[in-house]
Amino acid sequence: MSSQQEDGDTHVNVADGIDHQVAMVMDLNKCIGCQTCTIACKSLWTEDGGSEYMYWNNVETKPGEGYPRGWEDSGGGWQSEDHSERQPGEIPSQEDYGRPWEFNHSEIMYEGSDEPLRPREGAEWGPNWDEDQGAGEYPNSYYFYLPRICNHCTHPSCVEACPRSAIYKREEDGIVLVDQDRCRGYRYCVEGCPYKKVYYNTVSKKSEKCIFCYPRIEGEGPEGETFAPACAEECPPQLRLVGFLDDEDGPIYKLVEEYEVALPLHPEFRTQPNVYYIPPYAPPQHTEDGETVDVERIPRQYLRELFGDRVDDALDTIKREKQRARQGDDSELMELLQHKNPAKQYRLEVFEDG
Amino acid sequence: MADRDHRRTVLAAAAVTLLVTLSAVAAPMASARPAHEIPVSPATGDLGEPTADGWDDVPAATVALASAPSSVPNADQTSVERVHVQAARGDGRLYLRLQWQDATRDVSADDPREFADSVAVQFPVNASSRPPIAMGGPDNRVNVWYWSPPTGTEELLAGGAGSTTSFPESSVNASAVHRGSGANATWTVVYTRELDAAGENRTTVPETRDLDVAFAVWNGSNGERSGQKAVSEWHYFPFSGGPEGPPYQALLWSVAGVAIVGVVAVTAFGVHRARGGMR
Numbered sequence: 338m339s340s341q342q343e344d345g346d347t348h349v350n351v352a353d354g355i356d357h358q359v360a361m362v363m364d365l366n367k368c369i370g371c372q373t374c375t376i377a378c379k380s381l382w383t384e385d386g387g388s389e390y391m392y393w394n395n396v397e398t399k400p401g402e403g404y405p406r407g408w409e410d411s412g413g414g415w416q417s418e419d420h421s422e423r424q425p426g427e428i429p430s431q432e433d434y435g436r437p438w439e440f441n442h443s444e445i446m447y448e449g450s451d452e453p454l455r456p457r458e459g460a461e462w463g464p465n466w467d468e469d470q471g472a473g474e475y476p477n478s479y480y481f482y483l484p485r486i487c488n489h490c491t492h493p494s495c496v497e498a499c500p501r502s503a504i505y506k507r508e509e510d511g512i513v514l515v516d517q518d519r520c521r522g523y524r525y526c527v528e529g530c531p532y533k534k535v536y537y538n539t540v541s542k543k544s545e546k547c548i549f550c551y552p553r554i555e556g557e558g559p560e561g562e563t564f565a566p567a568c569a570e571e572c573p574p575q576l577r578l579v580g581f582l583d584d585e586d587g588p589i590y591k592l593v594e595e596y597e598v599a600l601p602l603h604p605e606f607r608t609q610p611n612v613y614y615i616p617p618y619a620p621p622q623h624t625e626d627g628e629t630v631d632v633e634r635i636p637r638q639y640l641r642e643l644f645g646d647r648v649d650d651a652l653d654t655i656k657r658e659k660q661r662a663r664q665g666d667d668s669e670l671m672e673l674l675q676h677k678n679p680a681k682q683y684r685l686e687v688f689e690d691g
Numbered sequence: 692m693a694d695r696d697h698r699r700t701v702l703a704a705a706a707v708t709l710l711v712t713l714s715a716v717a718a719p720m721a722s723a724r725p726a727h728e729i730p731v732s733p734a735t736g737d738l739g740e741p742t743a744d745g746w747d748d749v750p751a752a753t754v755a756l757a758s759a760p761s762s763v764p765n766a767d768q769t770s771v772e773r774v775h776v777q778a779a780r781g782d783g784r785l786y787l788r789l790q791w792q793d794a795t796r797d798v799s800a801d802d803p804r805e806f807a808d809s810v811a812v813q814f815p816v817n818a819s820s821r822p823p824i825a826m827g828g829p830d831n832r833v834n835v836w837y838w839s840p841p842t843g844t845e846e847l848l849a850g851g852a853g854s855t856t857s858f859p860e861s862s863v864n865a866s867a868v869h870r871g872s873g874a875n876a877t878w879t880v881v882y883t884r885e886l887d888a889a890g891e892n893r894t895t896v897p898e899t900r901d902l903d904v905a906f907a908v909w910n911g912s913n914g915e916r917s918g919q920k921a922v923s924e925w926h927y928f929p930f931s932g933g934p935e936g937p938p939y940q941a942l943l944w945s946v947a948g949v950a951i952v953g954v955v956a957v958t959a960f961g962v963h964r965a966r967g968g969m970r
């Protein structure tokens with residue numbers, strides 16, 4: 338259960354026993370699907386044996402099957418708002434994650450083959466297999482990119498699923514971590530996470546997941562500097578805000594709690610994610626002749642399925658504020674969404690002395 | 692009508708006689724010991740490997756298994772119903788052989804959905820008191836000799852469900868084979884440990900006191916792991932009676948068996964006569 342903190346610091350819901358809650362806001366309108374975040378994460382954390390197939394950060398095309406394929410229908414999460422009963426879940430198959438492929442590099446580079454460069458075999462599915470496919474008919478097809486990491490949920494069903502308490506939510510900042518010494522590879526956390534953001538390492542036989550780059554935010558860089566998670570820092574359009582949900586002076590608090598335009602993905606899983614998304618506001622549909630018609634390109638119902646019913650108000654608010662800004666009025670919200678100053682984007686040291 | 696009655700009586704009497712005779716004869720061989728006792732033979736001959744000849748001369752106890760009570764999903768779905776246990780002591784070592792039927796040889800956990808077969812033997816850390824069966828308790832801990840193909844042998848310490856911790860070094864050796872196919876496919880695992888393997892929190896095999904022991908088996912391809920396991924109740928090795936077990940028991944059972952057979956035979960004969968006389 339979450340509690341309202343009563344020390345006067347904040348009225349944000351953070352989990353019981355947690356001092357502060359890290360959070361991230363991603364503006365989906367800025368994502369270009371370049372996968373720089375994916376590679377930044379992979380080269381830092383998941384290059385060792387047994388983790389080849391893992392993407393702690395992945396970027397998937399929506400509408401689409403996602404990574405692992407069909408994760409939205411794989412179960413997990415909670416049955417009701419009181420977080421007493423978990424929803425049963427499944428472990429995705431290796432095929433649904435996609436296997437790391439071998440390519441015919443040596444044939445082409447060293448043996449003079451003039452075949453096209455391609456995977457040797459087994460390339461029938463993988464992350465981003467359906468990239469840019471989307472949905473809808475020309476000229477009104479549509480898609481957008483959805484970057485995903487572990488949500489470091491307030492009610493993490495992965496934590497509850499572990500019979501050994503090997504996966505836990507740490508006290509100082511609510512980051513959810515797998516204790517590699519306690520994990521025995523039972524994979525109840527993999528089943529239990531509705532976002533399928535815990536992965537089983539096939540070599541170490543233990544589970545692993547996004548650690549919110551905690552050594553970076555703890556200032557363990559070579560010069561003792563503090564860095565935001567690599568997926569955020571490396572993002573070319575800088576679409577990720579990183580900070581604490583309960584930092585009331587920060588942009589995350591404003592976007593999530595005040596303007597309510599940053600929304601969790603699939604709130605119906607009831608884990609209360611701490612990664613929030615500014616929903617995509619695509620241009621309206623147009624006719625074959627290029628004339629704009631007053632029909633939304635991304636069906637609103639689809640966005641409700643992803644972000645819940647609050648997406649309606651969020652999009653209304655954004656539209657209204659955009660209009661204000663266009664008319665030359667001040668709009669704090671539009672300023673927040675257009676911020677390019679990393680110092681304000683990453684507020685990680687606010688609670689350091691507290 | 693009367694003829695049918697007569698035949699039924701004769702059949703019934705014959706069946707009872709047969710049953711009693713069988714149980715009387717069988718009793719001294721297989722269950723001439725209290726329930727939950729697992730006989731321990733002197734270790735003679737070669738017992739180091741699952742298929743070693745020495746095991747032919749070591750009596751086996753059949754231990755019933757049932758799904759462990761647990762909060763993990765599908766805890767009641769386990770597939771192994773019994774394990775045959777043989778034990779021997781000698782040369783300063785304890786030898787245990789466990790055999791159970793498992794049609795699938797699940798030896799790898801290399802895929803996100805793969806779980807390996809596993810087996811475990813549980814002892815109290817302190818042989819003088821019996822811990823809670825489910826992984827012991829905080830004040831009454833258990834040692835577990837765990838074996839699974841991908842990880843090999845592990846010696847574990849537990850003080851309640853979810854508290855399992857590995858010893859840095861295992862003092863237990865195990866080796867295993869899976870033989871046969873289909874319904875006859877069987878795992879055979881042999882554990883050995885030095886009787887006086889010293890170490891904190893490590894069960895000492897007692898000389899003159901019974902030692903409690905319990906068993907657990909997991910079938911990997913059924914998704915069994917953690918609390919989803921087939922487990923036994925507490926059994927014991929009768930070390931208090933010396934290595935051979937109390938011989939007078941077998942004698943008592945034989946005498947009782949013969950007496951019962953005699954009484955039943957006489958009774959059946961009498962019933963038969965009485966019925967026949969009424970015809």
Ligand code: SF4
Pocket residue numbers: 486487488489490492493494495496513529530531532533534535546608
């Ligand atoms: S996203 Fe999944 S793995 Fe991450 S905290 Fe939530 S339930 Fe756990």
Ligand code: SF4
Pocket residue numbers: 367368369370371372373374375396482484571572573574575576
């Ligand atoms: S780096 Fe940024 S823009 Fe590129 S895919 Fe990741 S989130 Fe999107």
